[in-house]
Amino acid sequence: MTLHRVYLLPLLRLILVFAALTVLTRAASAAEPIRIMPMGDSLTDTSPGYKESLYLSLKHSGYVVEFVGPKKGKASDGGKLDHAGYGGYTVGPGPSKADAWSGGKGNLYVIAENCLKSKPDVILLMIGTNEYFMIDKLQPDHNPERDGPRRVAALVDHIRELAPKVKILVASVPPVEWSKDFAKGFNATLPDLLKGKENVVLVDMARLCGFVKGDWSSDHLHPSAAGYKKIAGVWYDALVANLPKPDPAQVAAAAKARADAEAAAAEAARKKQERAAESKTNPSHRERGTITPIWDFARQKPTYAYVSWNPLDKSGSTTPDGWKMDALPDGGIGMVLQDPMDMSSFKQLNLHVRKEEGGSSDIFVKLLCEKGERTFNVLCADVGAGPDFTEIALDLQNPNSGKGDLSVVKQIQIQGNFNKTQKFAYTLRSLEGENAPAAGAPAKASASGLDSEQAKQADLRVFFLGNSYTYYWELPAIVKTLAADSSPSRKVFVNKHAEGGKTFEYYWKKLNNADVAARGELDQKLLDPRWDVIVLQPWRDVDNDMHNYAEKLIAKIKEVNPKVTILLYMWGDAKSDIAEKHQALFEPIAQKTGAILIPVAWAWAQGQAERPKAEPNDQAWVAHDGWHPGYRRSYLAACQIYGALFRQSPVGVKTRTWKFGYIPPASEFRGPLMLTDEEATWLQTLAWDTLRKHTNDAAIRALP
Missing domain, CATH: 1.20.5 (Single alpha-helices involved in coiled-coils or other helix-helix interfaces)
Structure with a gap:
């Protein structure tokens, strides 16, 4: 026994020393990553949003970090960009419009416990914007300025109870482009409510991000790529101030x-x-074969077709190697280029589309570049049904598609509400060798569409200029369908130019741009003197649009088309006081310019007062995002426009459904849309009564 002690004790000491050295070596060679969880609404959910820029900044500064959360994401270097961002979610607790597509879990309070299963060390909490949009009538006494900060404080306490050691960085509500006072009361109250809470740090995002024009996307709510970089910078500074310094x-x-x-x-x-x-x-290096994927929505997997790659062939097309297609988590498909591609030398992205009979969704094509992005819209009406593909050329050189740098394109995304089988393939057409038309070649048809046989045979030609309030539910198509259903012999030709989030100011400046390419086709469409009627729909910043640009825009139109009838679309919301405010703003301008006021705001306010519930459909009054029109609002607007066009009541017209060019993409929409006879008659009567009562046109007001 004594002999064993003599030899075993030194051996045991040696083993323990070796184990200790092993542990120290591991600790020195591989620091444990700091687990960071970005948490919030769509401002966090957007990919890559601020997350990649923040992750790379921390990594390049020597921090070892890992982004965690229930939703998956990946950085350009392969690092994790997981997060807990949920588009449309409110702070909670309590009902919100996001409940419709989240199984009743449309707020962070409800899902916090599940999010914390990712075991974060630090939470970047940015929430509160949707308190202004996604609650509305669901909580009638909700005041976002008063209640929003209280709910954030309660959410923070809830998280601290579930995970007492986690560090919570709480951002104030970021700014929006249309109002410098947005969430002003919310952000002023929040600091006092968070003061003294252990492991909680307030980050004054609203002030520190320093947003200027260009830092928002086209919806004027979500940041642009430049805006997200500023948000990432604010988060970076806050983290550096609150994390241990990295090892030299x-x-x-x-x-x-x-x-x-x-x-x-x-x-x-x-x-x-x-x-x-x-x-x-x-x-010999020009021509080689490749397999281009064709996405089959019925099978939710790619099939393949063989094409040739001729990047420098003046008349040919090309499909790059290394494209991997997969479904996007929020709908649509994405093609990730294994190697970023230089598309700056290409003129067109040729989108080959095939759809089944009845497929009706517009398609949004987005090129995600290393710097910025480009976005294109393909109308469903332009896509033929049947076995053959329709080729649609997207002009990559069009500056109106965005400011993304085409020299480094990382991903192509295709999004839409694909309610039928649709298939896609892609080619790129070279910028080189674009020849001018040969002598004697036929003149190019006008972008207005008025050279078409359908337009030539029409009794009335109507053009719509607006934004998403025009293309949601395809307002022009409803007007055209109402006209056709009211009289089989009545032929109406409609066309539109509607860019999401755009204002009269934007269109005015675009029309007057000295660069022909920058004007695109807008002047060819809007300023064609053959239009009988033009419907003008402003953006939500009506004060600027109406005070500074409406008269100039109408004068510009009448310079080339003095006989045209202008309909001024006066939108609103569910509140009659907004309708009164807009009436006082719109009517004098309509009178001065000779335009006819279409008082949609009154129909919307009265309709929602009479039937506030969204039944029978989740998007009856308001779309899933909380501010775009639901189908009832678009139908009411169309009925008022119909009444103004034909000086007759829409009551009794049999239009119950119509061909969509655009359906708001949201999982809670339960199509196909079919109005009941009772619902349609009620909407038609409401539209006619409010039109006669509130329009400035004396002849319409005198109609029975």
């Missing part, structure tokens, strides 16, 4: 890794230029 060795390693990555990128760019130069001189 980690900082040095991060700096070296970044330098190596930049050197590798420079070398890749050099080789790319060499290949491009060689392909111009060596024809």
Whole structure:
């Protein structure tokens, strides 16, 4: 026994020392990552949003971080960008419009416990914007300025009870473009409610982000890529102030890794230029085959078709290697390019679309670039049904598609409400070799569509200029269908130009741009002197649109088309005081310019007062996002426009459904849409009564 002690004790000490050294070596070689969970609504959910910029900034500064959360994401370097961002969600607790597509869990309070299963060390909480949009009549006494901050404080307490050691950085509500006072009371109250809470830090996002024009996307609510970088910068500063400093060795390693990555990128760019130069001189490098994916929505997987790749063929098309297609989590499909592609030398992205009979969704094509993005809209009406593909050319050189840098395109996304089987394939057409029309070639048809046989045979030609309030539920199509259903012999031709979030100011400046390319087709469409009627629909910033640009825009139109009838679309919301305010603003301008006021705001307010519930459909009054019109609102607007066009009541017209060009993309919409006879008659009567009562046109007011 004594002998064993003599030899075993030194051996045991040696084993313990070795184990301790092993642990220390592991700790020194691989620091435990700080687990960060971005948490909030669509401002957090947007991909990549602020998350990638923040992640890379921390990584390049030597921090070892890991973004965690129930929703998955991936950074460009392969790192995790998981998060807990949920579009449309409110703070909670309590009902919200997001409940419709979330199984009754449309707020962060309800889902907090599940989110915390990701075991974050730090939470970046940015929530509160939807308190203004997504609650409405569901909680009639809800006041976002008063109740929103209280709910955020309660959510913070709830998280602290569930995870007492987690650090919570709470952002004030970021600004919106249309109002400098948005959430002003909310943000002023929040600091006092969070004061003294352990492990809770207020981050004054509203002030520190410093948003200026260009920092919002086209909806004027969500940030642009530049705006998200500013948000990432604010979060970065807050994290650096509240996290332990990284080890100097980690900082040095991060700096070296970044330098190596930049050197590798420079070398890749050099080789790319060499290949491009060689392909111009060596024809053998021009032609090779590739497999291009065609997405089949029925099977939810790609099928394949063989095409050729001729990047420098003046008349040919190309499909790049290395495209991987997959379903996007929020609907639609995405193609991730294994190697970012330079599309700056291409004129067109040719979208090949095939749909089944009855497929009706518009398609939104988005190119995600390293810097910014480009967005295009394809109308369903432009896509033929049947076995053949329809080729639609998207003009990559059109500056109105956005400011994304086409020299580095990382992903192509296709989004829409795909209610039928639809298939897609893609080609790119070279910018080189675009020839001018040959002598004697037929003139190009006008972008207005008025050279078509359908337009020539029409009794009335109506053009709509607006934004998403025009293309939601395809307002022009409802007007056309009402006209056809009221009289089989009545032929109405309609066309539209509607860019989401755009204002009279935007269109005025675009029309007057000296650069022809920058004007696009707007002047060809709007200023065609053959239009009989033009419907003008302003954006939500009606004060600026009406005071500063409505008269100028109407005068511009009448310079080339003095006989045209202008209908001024006066939208509103569910409140009669908004209708009164807009009436006082719109009517004098309508009188001065000779336009006819279409008082949609009154119909919306009275209709929702009479039948406030959204039944029988979740989007009857308001779309899923809380501010775009529901189908009843669009139908009311169409009935008023019909009444003004034909000086007759829409009551009795048999229009119960119509061909959509655009259905608001939301899972709670339960199509196909079919109005009941009772609902349609009620809406038609409401539209006619409010039109006669509130329009400025004496002849319409005198009608029975």
